[in-house]
Amino acid sequence: MASYKLLLLPGDGIGPEVAGGMQVVLDTLKETGLAAFEIETDLVGGCAIDAHGRPLADETLARAKDADAILLGAVGGPKWASVAYENRPEAGLLRLRKELDLFANLRPAICYPALAEASALKRELVEGLDIMIVRELTGGVYFGEPKEITTLEDGSKRAVDTQVYTTAEIERIAHVAFDLAGKRSGRVASAEKHNVMKSGVLWKEVVTKVHAEHYAQIELEHILADNCAMQLVRRPKQFDVLVTDNLFGDVLSDIAAMLTGSLGMLPSASLGAVDASGLRRALYEPVHGSAPDIAGQDKANPIAMIGSLAMCLRYSFGLGDAADALDGAITDALAGGARTADIAGEGTNPMGTRAMASAVADAL
Amino acid sequence: MASYKLLLLPGDGIGPEVAGGMQVVLDTLKETGLAAFEIETDLVGGCAIDAHGRPLADETLARAKDADAILLGAVGGPKWASVAYENRPEAGLLRLRKELDLFANLRPAICYPALAEASALKRELVEGLDIMIVRELTGGVYFGEPKEITTLEDGSKRAVDTQVYTTAEIERIAHVAFDLAGKRSGRVASAEKHNVMKSGVLWKEVVTKVHAEHYAQIELEHILADNCAMQLVRRPKQFDVLVTDNLFGDVLSDIAAMLTGSLGMLPSASLGAVDASGLRRALYEPVHGSAPDIAGQDKANPIAMIGSLAMCLRYSFGLGDAADALDGAITDALAGGARTADIAGEGTNPMGTRAMASAVADAL
Ligand SMILES: CC(C)[C@H](C(=O)O)[C@@H](O)C(=O)O
Numbered sequence: 001m002a003s004y005k006l007l008l009l010p011g012d013g014i015g016p017e018v019a020g021g022m023q024v025v026l027d028t029l030k031e032t033g034l035a036a037f038e039i040e041t042d043l044v045g046g047c048a049i050d051a052h053g054r055p056l057a058d059e060t061l062a063r064a065k066d067a068d069a070i071l072l073g074a075v076g077g078p079k080w081a082s083v084a085y086e087n088r089p090e091a092g093l094l095r096l097r098k099e100l101d102l103f104a105n106l107r108p109a110i111c112y113p114a115l116a117e118a119s120a121l122k123r124e125l126v127e128g129l130d131i132m133i134v135r136e137l138t139g140g141v142y143f144g145e146p147k148e149i150t151t152l153e154d155g156s157k158r159a160v161d162t163q164v165y166t167t168a169e170i171e172r173i174a175h176v177a178f179d180l181a182g183k184r185s186g187r188v189a190s191a192e193k194h195n196v197m198k199s200g201v202l203w204k205e206v207v208t209k210v211h212a213e214h215y216a217q218i219e220l221e222h223i224l225a226d227n228c229a230m231q232l233v234r235r236p237k238q239f240d241v242l243v244t245d246n247l248f249g250d251v252l253s254d255i256a257a258m259l260t261g262s263l264g265m266l267p268s269a270s271l272g273a274v275d276a277s278g279l280r281r282a283l284y285e286p287v288h289g290s291a292p293d294i295a296g297q298d299k300a301n302p303i304a305m306i307g308s309l310a311m312c313l314r315y316s317f318g319l320g321d322a323a324d325a326l327d328g329a330i331t332d333a334l335a336g337g338a339r340t341a342d343i344a345g346e347g348t349n350p351m352g353t354r355a356m357a358s359a360v361a362d363a364l
Numbered sequence: 365m366a367s368y369k370l371l372l373l374p375g376d377g378i379g380p381e382v383a384g385g386m387q388v389v390l391d392t393l394k395e396t397g398l399a400a401f402e403i404e405t406d407l408v409g410g411c412a413i414d415a416h417g418r419p420l421a422d423e424t425l426a427r428a429k430d431a432d433a434i435l436l437g438a439v440g441g442p443k444w445a446s447v448a449y450e451n452r453p454e455a456g457l458l459r460l461r462k463e464l465d466l467f468a469n470l471r472p473a474i475c476y477p478a479l480a481e482a483s484a485l486k487r488e489l490v491e492g493l494d495i496m497i498v499r500e501l502t503g504g505v506y507f508g509e510p511k512e513i514t515t516l517e518d519g520s521k522r523a524v525d526t527q528v529y530t531t532a533e534i535e536r537i538a539h540v541a542f543d544l545a546g547k548r549s550g551r552v553a554s555a556e557k558h559n560v561m562k563s564g565v566l567w568k569e570v571v572t573k574v575h576a577e578h579y580a581q582i583e584l585e586h587i588l589a590d591n592c593a594m595q596l597v598r599r600p601k602q603f604d605v606l607v608t609d610n611l612f613g614d615v616l617s618d619i620a621a622m623l624t625g626s627l628g629m630l631p632s633a634s635l636g637a638v639d640a641s642g643l644r645r646a647l648y649e650p651v652h653g654s655a656p657d658i659a660g661q662d663k664a665n666p667i668a669m670i671g672s673l674a675m676c677l678r679y680s681f682g683l684g685d686a687a688d689a690l691d692g693a694i695t696d697a698l699a700g701g702a703r704t705a706d707i708a709g710e711g712t713n714p715m716g717t718r719a720m721a722s723a724v725a726d727a728l
């Protein structure tokens with residue numbers, strides 16, 4: 001059994017708890033001979049600010065570059081609300097994404113049958129929902145320059161953010177989306193605002209070209225981002241793979257996540273390019289945030305974190321069988337009635353983070 | 365009875381039909397002595413491209429500046445998909461917004477009791493929903509420069525859009541939102557991405573300051589735009605007035621509109637500043653688009669257009685009573701069973717655009 005080098009960055013709020021919950025699953029994976037890991041743990045976000053004065057120390061970044069994969073809990077919280085912009089907790093996460101060139105953010109939005117009732121949408125609209133959002137993660141308005149606030153002569157201010165996309169950036173994310181669609185239903189929707197944004201014009205042009213040249217067998221639809229948001233609410237099952245830029249991806253993936261009724265259950269993968277030796281850098285993290293309001297109370301749902309580990313097995317280590325086993329264990333634990341507070345129906349008695357993680361480990 | 369000068373710009377697709385449907389309502393308003401109008405009609409969008417080679421002729425803009433208010437149907441359609449970016453149909457609408465400085469876009473999202481079942485969301489989540497989205501409309505990434513696509517040495521391209529906001533731009537839209545909230549529930553939520561965007565940092569700072577200095581009695585909540593999109597789906601009734609920038613407003617207002625189950629029914633107002641003589645420039649338009657797929661078939665729902673006229677009576681002419689009467693007529697017509705195809709339940713026989721407009725006029 002190969003052993004992989006994982007860097008674990010629990011982060012802030014409920015991050016440490018959900019990461020802790022994952023430990024029992026890691027142990028079980030090892031015991032059952034499915035996969036073994038060497039784990040280093042380090043700081044990111046608010047806790048790194050507290051320890052080092054900045055949200056990602058250079059040594060942590062070096063470790064991240066050295067690891068086979070990174071598992072991250074969550075960053076941020078009100079405690080660091082007044083930290084300078086350059087040093088805010090989120091900057092640690094953004095630096096990781098950028099420095100490791102993790103340009104492809106995969107966010108599956110799956111509606112678990114056991115939880116369809118928890119969605120705000122009518123059951124028939126979300127039952128069986130399985131969307132894969134492919135969000136560009138290292139470009140766009142998140143990183144474009146200039147990005148600044150200047151003070152004008154009269155003392156008032158002017159803030160600027162810059163959305164930049166190049167052909168190459170769009171091409172590589174388009175390839176990821178079309179490749180994924182080939183293994184799924186064969187359909188891609190690409191969302192932008194080409195009617196208002198030049199980056200949207202280029203986005204549409206490049207996606208169209210990549211499609212025509214390499215993926216003629218895949219069905220491609222272009223959709224305006226505002227309409228896409230509406231359609232996600234109206235008839236979400238019309239989508240399979242949805243590819244979009246960093247900022248629209250931020251919003252659209254959160255909508256898709258919320259549709260499933262189980263935000264606390266959704267994992268994500270942020271992938272780099274495959275290098276000459278066949279390896280790719282990757283970071284896995286739950287879609288949910290640091291949820292400071294319930295931190296430290298053994299209430300948080302660890303399934304998004306465990307699901308992120310399953311994505312890690314699949315995308316970083318090619319352990320599809322182990323990943324399937326783990327995903328199956330999550331479904332089984334849920335079908336067996338295991339519920340944390342966020343997904344418990346009324347009148348039921350929810351279990352804590354550790355108990356839920358154990359339920360998944362047992363099912364495994 | 366005063367007579368007001370309206371510029372009617374039916375535009376493309378279903379625009380002319382819904383604008384035509386409004387005519388019978390205008391007649392009834394006059395007959396009943398509620399309000400009278402002098403109406404000029406002109407071209408905008410694709411039809412203006414066909415006639416003049418550009419989506420808004422200078423003469424039309426001059427007429428728009430001269431009118432007491434503008435009523436617009438919809439612009440755009442596949443026919444003009446290959447028109448150059450600078451001349452696309454939407455550019456006509458954007459030019460009107462910018463040249464008339466219509467910075468405040470009011471988009472009410474109301475769930476009509478008779479239609480709660482049509483929402484994708486569970487009835488109890490949307491019944492009684494009444495949100496007012498206040499979208500900044502003349503700034504942000506829609507108009508910031510540079511906005512261009514350049515070709516790099518290797519033949520690949522680089523697209524840039526620029527999001528710019530100044531203190532003054534944020535101040536004036538914040539005032540609109542707080543003033544509206546004072547006449548409603550007294551709550552404002554302000555959405556941005558201050559954790560990623562400098563314009564979000566300035567937005568939050570200025571909204572906070574305007575609130576502290578002028579509106580201490582109003583409740584203010586800051587919310588990240590991605591979380592706001594989620595919360596709109598999860599528990600929409602938590603919002604009353606929601607103020608946000610041009611791009612987030614585009615997406616969030618479309619989500620809110622879709623929640624109501626009746627996109628074809630939602631009006632909008634785009635307002636300028638009140639000038640020294642107490643007047644303000646204003647444009648009113650349905651939230652729905654040009655819907656080319658059903659154009660020319662007498663199928664479109666004219667209620668959004670009629671509701672836009674009601675907003676015009678209220679915000680441009682101070683005719684609150686006439687506006688209430690018209691809004692009431694819409695509710696009555698619906699309660700009486702009038703339905704166009706978009707809101708007809710299964711097994712019912714929908715009426716056409718003209719019949720629906722007459723039903724509202726009769727109720728008036
Ligand atoms: C924490 C924040 C910077 C981040 C983002 O905006 O990308 C988060 O919302 C996400 O979606 O991962």
Ligand SMILES: CC(C)[C@H](C(=O)O)[C@@H](O)C(=O)O
Nearest residue numbers: 195196226440454457458614
């Ligand atoms: C037609 C288009 C330019 C416009 C926008 O993006 O503002 C539309 O989506 C809207 O919301 O009014």
